[in-house]
Amino acid sequence: MPTHLKPDPTSPGKKGAVEAKPAAQEINWSDFRDHLGTADREGRRQWIYPRKVIGRFFRWRTWFSWLLLAIMFAGPFITLRGNPLLLMNIVERKFVVFGQIFWPQDMIIFAIAVLVFVVSVLVFTTAFGRLWCGWACPQTVMMEMVFRKLEYLIEGDAHQQRALDQAPWTAPKIFKKISKHGLFYALSFLVGNVLLSYIIGWQQLYQIITDPPAQHVTGLSFMIAFSLLFYGIFARFREQACTFICPYGRMQSLLLDENSIVVAYDHTRGENRAPIKREQVFAERWQTGHGDCIACNHCVSVCPTGIDIRNGTQMECVHCTACMDACDNVMTKIGAPRGLIRYASLNGIERREPLRFTPRLAIYSVVLTVLVSLFAVLVFSRSDVEATLLRAPGSLFQQMPDGHFSNLYTVKVVNKTSRDVPVELRLENPAGNLQVMGTGNIIVPSQKLAEYSVLIELEPAAMKSGATPLFIGVYSHGKRLQNLKTSFLGPRN
Ligand code: SF4
Numbered sequence: 001m002p003t004h005l006k007p008d009p010t011s012p013g014k015k016g017a018v019e020a021k022p023a024a025q026e027i028n029w030s031d032f033r034d035h036l037g038t039a040d041r042e043g044r045r046q047w048i049y050p051r052k053v054i055g056r057f058f059r060w061r062t063w064f065s066w067l068l069l070a071i072m073f074a075g076p077f078i079t080l081r082g083n084p085l086l087l088m089n090i091v092e093r094k095f096v097v098f099g100q101i102f103w104p105q106d107m108i109i110f111a112i113a114v115l116v117f118v119v120s121v122l123v124f125t126t127a128f129g130r131l132w133c134g135w136a137c138p139q140t141v142m143m144e145m146v147f148r149k150l151e152y153l154i155e156g157d158a159h160q161q162r163a164l165d166q167a168p169w170t171a172p173k174i175f176k177k178i179s180k181h182g183l184f185y186a187l188s189f190l191v192g193n194v195l196l197s198y199i200i201g202w203q204q205l206y207q208i209i210t211d212p213p214a215q216h217v218t219g220l221s222f223m224i225a226f227s228l229l230f231y232g233i234f235a236r237f238r239e240q241a242c243t244f245i246c247p248y249g250r251m252q253s254l255l256l257d258e259n260s261i262v263v264a265y266d267h268t269r270g271e272n273r274a275p276i277k278r279e280q281v282f283a284e285r286w287q288t289g290h291g292d293c294i295a296c297n298h299c300v301s302v303c304p305t306g307i308d309i310r311n312g313t314q315m316e317c318v319h320c321t322a323c324m325d326a327c328d329n330v331m332t333k334i335g336a337p338r339g340l341i342r343y344a345s346l347n348g349i350e351r352r353e354p355l356r357f358t359p360r361l362a363i364y365s366v367v368l369t370v371l372v373s374l375f376a377v378l379v380f381s382r383s384d385v386e387a388t389l390l391r392a393p394g395s396l397f398q399q400m401p402d403g404h405f406s407n408l409y410t411v412k413v414v415n416k417t418s419r420d421v422p423v424e425l426r427l428e429n430p431a432g433n434l435q436v437m438g439t440g441n442i443i444v445p446s447q448k449l450a451e452y453s454v455l456i457e458l459e460p461a462a463m464k465s466g467a468t469p470l471f472i473g474v475y476s477h478g479k480r481l482q483n484l485k486t487s488f489l490g491p492r493n
């Protein structure tokens with residue numbers, strides 16, 4: 001078995017661009033903390049040319065990303081109970097999640113949903129590190145599974161891309177660059193339109209697309225600019241979106257502990273690293289005092305963020321598993337067990353402990369359970385119709401010729417369902433007369449907000465001095481949906 005030497009804290013590292021280097025190359029092991037993997041010592045950006053990855057994790061990630069992409073592209077066309085799967089209509093302030101329509105009146109549900117999301121991220125990251133980043137983050141999925149693959153297809157693997165960039169501007173180079181960037185922009189435009197259909201719905205998007213462009217100049221300009229932003233991110237900005245923009249990576253140091261499962265290099269097994277000699281039998285390698293890492297740098301050369309995982313968990317690591325695949329391939333070739341780089345916790349590596357349910361994880365889980373329960377109660381108990389009653393602006397009270405007093409109100413009724421709903425307002429207490437102005441019956445169209453003026457009359461005997469509390473029932477098909485409370489103004493005695 002390999003030696004179990006403690007890691008050298010000043011150990012591994014990489015220098016400069018990250019394509020594979022000869023194993024025996026002299027490397028300054030201590031400089032990785034002084035600058036980003038994508039920048040040189042002067043802070044200038046270093047372009048990353050990650051090599052193609054082959055391996056089981058990449059294969060699983062590819063299938064998973066196809067599934068996610070299929071959901072993303074098909075999402076606007078999928079309906080549940082007559083509503084889209086997901087719609088974020090900010091303009092009309094209407095939101096649909098899994099076919100359920102939410103209005104600004106459901107703000108409390110939205111606030112709880114945000115809390116559920118934040119705590120889920122805490123729990124998940126504490127337990128499993130940045131699994132989300134590597135497997136499901138739209139930035140990683142689009143970059144690694146779509147744009148990067150297109151780049152390989154047009155420009156070839158890392159060394160060919162590097163050679164192409166350094167070559168003079170010949171016709172084939174110009175053709176390749178125009179093809180790549182043209183395709184990148186077209187894809188960005190397509191993605192931009194798909195995202196827009198999550199905001200305005202595919203029917204409206206289709207209408208805009210089929211109308212003459214002159215009718216939607218502003219919208220088209222916005223879409224072109226939006227697509228340019230996408231294009232810029234995937235063509236140039238790339239891994240820097242994860243390093244500089246995304247706050248999630250920066251939260252790692254707060255959320256991860258020695259029990260979190262992360263993509264980790266098993267230093268107890270890999271050190272003391274050294275190149276393997278051609279004639280060396282791997283099973284006898286431990287006798288020489290060397291670990292399993294043969295310092296081939298394959299794990300570095302495939303990393304899209306330009307880091308060396310052997311330096312330990314780093315902010316730049318998006319847990320894409322490329323280094324795991326690369327190292328597994330190397331281990332298989334030299335006849336060593338796979339998993340020198342694997343999903344593991346620090347305690348799992350150093351003490352061989354399995355994933356532990358720590359007190360921190362337990363507290364997060366309890367909070368999450370409470371929030372999810374609250375969310376479920378709010379969602380399943382919310383009514384299909386919601387009314388708000390407000391005094392008409394600037395109105396006080398009026399006395400009628402017959403001595404009755406009247407107050408004018410405005411009622412707003414939101415219909416959250418996909419069918420028209422008849423609504424009736426009844427004055428429950430005190431006895432009096434309630435009249436919806438201008439209409440006999442209120443029929444609120446599906447998914448719409450309707451507004452009506454309501455006149456309420458009371459006899460002086462039923463009134464209190466100043467303000468009289470009023471209780472109004474909101475009914476549909478004879479069933480009470482909601483109770484409204486307001487006050488009726490009158491003279492002070
Ligand atoms: S791929 Fe594996 S063996 Fe090669 S340098 Fe990385 S950790 Fe060491």
Ligand code: SF4
Pocket residue numbers: 263299302303304305306307308309316317318319320321322323324
């Ligand atoms: S260190 Fe490994 S898992 Fe992390 S980003 Fe680089 S290749 Fe991906």
